[in-house]
Amino acid sequence: MFTPTVEFIRSLFNTTEFIPLHEPRFVGNEKKYLNACIDSTFVSSVGAFVTAFEENIAAYTGAAHAIATVNGTSALHISLLLADVKAGDEVITQPLTFVATCNAISYCNATPVFVDVDRDTMGLSPEALQHFLQTHCEVENFTCKNRTTGKIIKACVPMHTFGHPCRIDAIKALCDAYHITVVEDAAESLGSYRNGKHTGTFGTLGTFSFNGNKIITSGGGGCIVTDDDTLAKKAKHLTTTAKVPHQWEYAHDEIGYNYRMPNLNAALLVAQLEQLEMFLDKKRELSAAYQNFFAAHEIAFVSEPPQSQSNYWLNAVILDDRAQRDRFLEATNAAGVMTRPIWRLMNTLTMFQEAQCGRLENAQWLEERVVNIPSSVRL
Numbered sequence: 182m183f184t185p186t187v188e189f190i191r192s193l194f195n196t197t198e199f200i201p202l203h204e205p206r207f208v209g210n211e212k213k214y215l216n217a218c219i220d221s222t223f224v225s226s227v228g229a230f231v232t233a234f235e236e237n238i239a240a241y242t243g244a245a246h247a248i249a250t251v252n253g254t255s256a257l258h259i260s261l262l263l264a265d266v267k268a269g270d271e272v273i274t275q276p277l278t279f280v281a282t283c284n285a286i287s288y289c290n291a292t293p294v295f296v297d298v299d300r301d302t303m304g305l306s307p308e309a310l311q312h313f314l315q316t317h318c319e320v321e322n323f324t325c326k327n328r329t330t331g332k333i334i335k336a337c338v339p340m341h342t343f344g345h346p347c348r349i350d351a352i353k354a355l356c357d358a359y360h361i362t363v364v365e366d367a368a369e370s371l372g373s374y375r376n377g378k379h380t381g382t383f384g385t386l387g388t389f390s391f392n393g394n395k396i397i398t399s400g401g402g403g404c405i406v407t408d409d410d411t412l413a414k415k416a417k418h419l420t421t422t423a424k425v426p427h428q429w430e431y432a433h434d435e436i437g438y439n440y441r442m443p444n445l446n447a448a449l450l451v452a453q454l455e456q457l458e459m460f461l462d463k464k465r466e467l468s469a470a471y472q473n474f475f476a477a478h479e480i481a482f483v484s485e486p487p488q489s490q491s492n493y494w495l496n497a498v499i500l501d502d503r504a505q506r507d508r509f510l511e512a513t514n515a516a517g518v519m520t521r522p523i524w525r526l527m528n529t530l531t532m533f534q535e536a537q538c539g540r541l542e543n544a545q546w547l548e549e550r551v552v553n554i555p556s557s558v559r560l
């Protein structure tokens with residue numbers, strides 16, 4: 182039944198071998214910069230490539246500041262701490278996300294609260310958020326109190342699923358009204374825009390990931406972006422063991438973290454960032470080909486939502502129901518074409534089963550139907 186799909190994907194990637202979901206591409210200055218990095222002996226936590234990367238990514242996204250970190254999860258952890266998330270607080274997020282979003286909340290000894298997503302963006306729904314806030318929350322002394330649990334909601338972490346921007350402007354406006362700090366999980370959306378503004382720059386803080394499967398990679402890595410000078414300084418301080426700058430003294434003024442990105446990884450990343458525009462063009466080409474094919478074969482393909490520009494990091498289809506989804510997964514994977522269902526909802530994982538949830542109809546609907554299909558940049 183899915184033979185035409187398998188054949189089409191094989192023709193796109195022009196191979197009879199196994200087709201992975203997403204492979205990195207290193208066709209620019211990666212080796213040159215890595216060699217320069219090794220020759221400099223600055224391979225570890227300080228070095229010119231870290232600084233160059235921070236400047237380049239700030240310029241690219243339009244953020245005033247960028248702070249490189251060891252991965253996307255640590256970027257989220259530090260951003261939540263800077264949003265004043267403390268033990269016993271709550272953080273609103275979407276149940277349809279990668280587990281790292283919720284792990285970072287847990288590292289602050291806070292708990293997630295799950296609010297539904299939109300079907301088209303697959304990201305946090307402003308209407309569901311508004312409904313949740315109106316039903317459960319009140320503002321008291323400039324903080325948002327959850328009347329149902331008696332806890333304070335400090336932050337909200339919307340996520341741009343597979344690189345498709347959620348309606349972040351509306352989410353930010355709602356959170357502002359309720360004195361909730363927005364930390365944008367833009368791990369998947371480098372190169373994605375909402376109304377011409379780069380994702381990750383709507384929130385007080387935004388985070389990116391450069392893990393091996395993301396649109397550009399440093400092997401492992403991440404970064405925080407913010408327009409706030411004070412938060413940027415604090416982010417650098419906290420991610421570098423809270424060492425007080427001094428030529429020789431080793432003094433630390435709080436419990437910090439060793440969350441720095443090594444210069445070696447930054448060297449790889451500077452080269453990758455130079456190719457981002459090319460990667461984005463190729464991804465748009467691939468998604469257009471998919472779109473045409475699936476339109477002719479009556480399978481729903483996920484395209485960029487209105488008022489936005491997606492990076493099309495991971496392409497996705499929406500099958501009719503769980504049974505058809507399972508048949509699709511079996512047929513494609515058996516034929517050596519890697520496909521993968523969207524994440525299990527976070528509220529169903531044992532660690533987060535106790536979390537408060539709004540109505541999660543759209544998240545449940547998507548969980549049963551969405552499948553990612555091969556999305557590597559074709560050279």
Ligand SMILES: *Cc1c(COP(=O)(O)O)cnc(C)c1O
Binds near residue numbers: 254366401
């Ligand atoms: C990849 C990813 C992260 C975290 O990234 P790491 O760099 O692997 O720590 C966080 N959130 C989402 C939604 C992601 O996809």
